Amino acid sequence: MEKRRLGKTALEVTMLSYGGIKLPNISEQEAAECLNLALDLGINFIDTARNYRDSEEKIGKALHNRRDEFYIATKTSARDARTVEEQLGISLRNLQTDYIDIYQLHTVSNADAWAAVRAPGGAYEAALKAREEGKIGHIGITIHRDKQVMRETIESGLFETIMLCYNPMDAEDVAGEILPLAKEADMGVIIMKSLSGGQLTQPKDRRIAGMGGPDGVVAGTLRFVMQNPHVDVVIPGMQAAHEVEENVAVAENFAPLSRQEHEALLHLIGQLGTELRYGQVCLRCGYCQPCTVGIDIPAVFKAADMKRGYDEKLHYLASEVWESVEVKPDACIECGQCVEKCPAGINIPQQLKEAAELFGN
Ligand code: SF4
Ligand code: SF4
Numbered sequence: 352m353e354k355r356r357l358g359k360t361a362l363e364v365t366m367l368s369y370g371g372i373k374l375p376n377i378s379e380q381e382a383a384e385c386l387n388l389a390l391d392l393g394i395n396f397i398d399t400a401r402n403y404r405d406s407e408e409k410i411g412k413a414l415h416n417r418r419d420e421f422y423i424a425t426k427t428s429a430r431d432a433r434t435v436e437e438q439l440g441i442s443l444r445n446l447q448t449d450y451i452d453i454y455q456l457h458t459v460s461n462a463d464a465w466a467a468v469r470a471p472g473g474a475y476e477a478a479l480k481a482r483e484e485g486k487i488g489h490i491g492i493t494i495h496r497d498k499q500v501m502r503e504t505i506e507s508g509l510f511e512t513i514m515l516c517y518n519p520m521d522a523e524d525v526a527g528e529i530l531p532l533a534k535e536a537d538m539g540v541i542i543m544k545s546l547s548g549g550q551l552t553q554p555k556d557r558r559i560a561g562m563g564g565p566d567g568v569v570a571g572t573l574r575f576v577m578q579n580p581h582v583d584v585v586i587p588g589m590q591a592a593h594e595v596e597e598n599v600a601v602a603e604n605f606a607p608l609s610r611q612e613h614e615a616l617l618h619l620i621g622q623l624g625t626e627l628r629y630g631q632v633c634l635r636c637g638y639c640q641p642c643t644v645g646i647d648i649p650a651v652f653k654a655a656d657m658k659r660g661y662d663e664k665l666h667y668l669a670s671e672v673w674e675s676v677e678v679k680p681d682a683c684i685e686c687g688q689c690v691e692k693c694p695a696g697i698n699i700p701q702q703l704k705e706a707a708e709l710f711g712n
Contacts, residue, residue, distance in 0.1 A: 439454065620632055633656070
């Protein structure tokens with residue numbers, strides 16, 4: 352599998368690597384099977400976080416004898432130096448190692464968090480000290496939303512890697528400006544939420560093959576992410592051996608999507624909703640805009656998708672998107688104008704109501 356230089360860290364990482372967010376969903380034995388298989392198939396980078404429940408512990412137990420075969424990244428959501436020091440100690444113990452390759456300040460996704468981590472006595476100070484002491488190799492940051500914070504963190508020059516959300520549904524959030532900016536600063540660009548928290552996967556018993564994989568949505572989505580020249584590595588969460596095998600196969604046979612394949616991928620994503628737990632899937636194309644009464648329809652659906660797809664601890668991010676929607680769905684007069692323009696065939700007024708219910712409105 353192709354390896355890419357992870358920006359100024361100069362680490363050479365496999366472009367398809369292992370996201371550890373789903374390890375808490377499976378047993379210790381299953382986690383060991385998946386993680387060892389990943390290394391056997393050539394993956395050399397594993398990402399986890401202090402707050403992915405027992406993910407660090409499972410990685411430590413499964414792979415402490417193979418520590419020299421992979422780079423490990425973990426994260427802390429703490430904002431102050433003292434708590435970071437405590438959490439780093441726990442992460443090192445859990446991972447059964449004395450060195451973390453990339454230590455990331457996690458979910459620095461709004462101005463307050465950004466101010467807190469770089470304040471005197473803040474998280475960044477502790478990360479810097481840990482790097483000087485040789486406990487970590489590189490300092491990274493993860494940001495789920497807020498382009499201004501993304502710009503400022505990149506321009507600050509404080510971080511060697513940046514982790515961002517990117518997938519075919521939410522491409523425009525970062526693709527146009529932020530990814531090129533990060534690359535220009537020679538940061539390692541790590542992509543999370545490539546499968547939108549698991550939403551961009553087909554139900555196992557009704558998978559439609561395509562794009563080079565048995566799940567055409569997963570295969571096409573991973574290729575979509577990997578073909579972006581500003582992306583170094585994508586880290587889908589994996590919780591089954593077949594997922595590891597299939598994702599590695601996509602990366603090993605990687606080729607950029609043709610225009611027809613890209614269209615077919617969007618069509619498959621649009622179809623997901625008819626099979627899944629709620630209506631059609633919004634592609635965030637924006638064709639429905641402007642709404643007659645000013646509802647930002649794609650933003651409402653984005654908030655709902657985040658709430659449905661993200662781990663509960665990250666639901667506050669969905670709430671932030673929801674709060675940013677000025678005209679709420681209850682203003683909809685059901686004029687139907689948006690429905691006619693939606694290529695995904697979404698019953699927009701109905702799904703707006705369902706989205707509002709998710710947020711208790
Ligand atoms: S037109 Fe449909 S798919 Fe496109 S953003 Fe609007 S609701 Fe989503
Ligand atoms: S149906 Fe509702 S959401 Fe769609 S354009 Fe009309 S008012 Fe806006």
